[in-house]
Amino acid sequence: MNNFKWIVKQRWLLRKKHPLSLIIGVVLPLVSMIFYLQAYQQSSDMMTVAVVDSAPSVYTNFFKQRLASSVKIETFPNQAAADSAAINNKVSAVVVINPQAAHRLAEHRSGVIASVSSLQGKFTLKSFKNNVQLAANLTQQLALQAKSLTEFKKLTNHYQRALPKLNFRDTGDAEQSQMMSVQIIGVVLMLALYYASSLSSEIMQKERSDGTFQRLMLSPVSRRTYLSATVCFAFGLLSIQSGTTLLIMRWIFKINPGCSYLALWLLLELFDLLAIAVALLIGSWSPNRKMDGALQTIIYTVTSLLSGGFIPLIVMPKIMQRIAALTPQYWVIKVISQLQHQTGWQSISFSLMILIAFILVFLAGTVYKLSNSRTIARFA
Numbered sequence: 001m002n003n004f005k006w007i008v009k010q011r012w013l014l015r016k017k018h019p020l021s022l023i024i025g026v027v028l029p030l031v032s033m034i035f036y037l038q039a040y041q042q043s044s045d046m047m048t049v050a051v052v053d054s055a056p057s058v059y060t061n062f063f064k065q066r067l068a069s070s071v072k073i074e075t076f077p078n079q080a081a082a083d084s085a086a087i088n089n090k091v092s093a094v095v096v097i098n099p100q101a102a103h104r105l106a107e108h109r110s111g112v113i114a115s116v117s118s119l120q121g122k123f124t125l126k127s128f129k130n131n132v133q134l135a136a137n138l139t140q141q142l143a144l145q146a147k148s149l150t151e152f153k154k155l156t157n158h159y160q161r162a163l164p165k166l167n168f169r170d171t172g173d174a175e176q177s178q179m180m181s182v183q184i185i186g187v188v189l190m191l192a193l194y195y196a197s198s199l200s201s202e203i204m205q206k207e208r209s210d211g212t213f214q215r216l217m218l219s220p221v222s223r224r225t226y227l228s229a230t231v232c233f234a235f236g237l238l239s240i241q242s243g244t245t246l247l248i249m250r251w252i253f254k255i256n257p258g259c260s261y262l263a264l265w266l267l268l269e270l271f272d273l274l275a276i277a278v279a280l281l282i283g284s285w286s287p288n289r290k291m292d293g294a295l296q297t298i299i300y301t302v303t304s305l306l307s308g309g310f311i312p313l314i315v316m317p318k319i320m321q322r323i324a325a326l327t328p329q330y331w332v333i334k335v336i337s338q339l340q341h342q343t344g345w346q347s348i349s350f351s352l353m354i355l356i357a358f359i360l361v362f363l364a365g366t367v368y369k370l371s372n373s374r375t376i377a378r379f380a
Helices: 002-016 019-045 058-068 078-085 101-106 121-146 149-162 168-201 201-209 212-217 224-254 261-285 289-306 316-323 328-340 345-372
Strands: 050-053 072-076 092-096 113-115
Touching: 019 168, 058 072, 058 092, 058 101, 058 149, 058 316, 072 078, 072 121, 072 224, 072 261, 078 092, 078 149, 078 201, 101 121, 113 121, 121 149, 149 224, 168 201, 168 224, 168 261, 168 289, 168 328, 201 212, 201 289, 201 345, 224 261, 224 345, 261 289, 261 328, 261 345, 289 316, 289 328
Parallel strands: 050 072, 050 092
Antiparallel strands: 092 113
16 A cells, blocks of 8 residues: 555656646636637527518518527528528528418418528537427417417517517527537547546656666566556546536536536546546557557547547438447447436446446456566667
8 A cells, every 4th residue: 555655646746747737637628618608609699590481471570580589580582592692601591481371370270380491411400490499389379379460469579578588598508508518528538538648658658668667566566556556646637627627617607518517527537537548558558659649649539529529420421420439438428418318327327338348448458468568678
């Protein structure tokens, strides 16, 4: 135990000589939060939508008013003009109001009020379609309640005075906050991989090259103690980084991830352990430090991009979505999504078991290599 504490202490003293690395571990997630907050705010505030209403009426005007409370709308005389604006990137989506909508609503018949299309893909269409659906549902609900056009006007005026925006925006804001949380966590996962390498494998490789490791092996310090102390030290600092990031999300930016912050922290703790296992595996099997750095950069960057943390999986081709399932980050993102949608415990436990399997395989490969290495002296 004394040897274990001594190694951890030496790791901490060495890290204190480079305080910038400790600060970067917190600053970079903070910068990513500011970036995503501004990006999502701009996408929400500045989204312009084309609306085609070939048969204006009191009903369709109310529908457009509700839509205009969340996005900017431009009215076009026909669909061809609206589609042209979408092709030229002047609008993000096109909403075509059904010419028969007013007639159906006046007769208290339900039906499709409007259709939505977008050239910007499923991601934009999905997020905006919720707003259109809310506006359509509200218009139809009030129309069915009213016995006449005059009563419909009274109901809409009462609604505008009582709840001008609240009920309409809640669902869209919640979904947007959840998507933003996933992308912020994606940045945290990639930083955890690089941070774990600097706290574990890079230190071990440096000690191998300067002879410190060989001298320790001639002392009462065993390889198991050496490895476990390194893992615990790295895990402790990564835990502080993850906890600090979540505290900033919760108390400073007040981001709602759509799930419990405690569950999110425990999930990040599991990934921190996985990040250390990956770093040690790459470091122990790399023939030299240059190869280790190159492999880490390639593996960490590629897997982070494929996992869905930076780029939503919904916009990726099907083949890329299947490849993403081979990355540990994918399963972390999947667990977060399952927590957000309150999926059953059976599905969540399956994803967690896959993450644990990744950790065990990586640690087993590291222990095997370090226990049987005969080229320590030539490692540089």
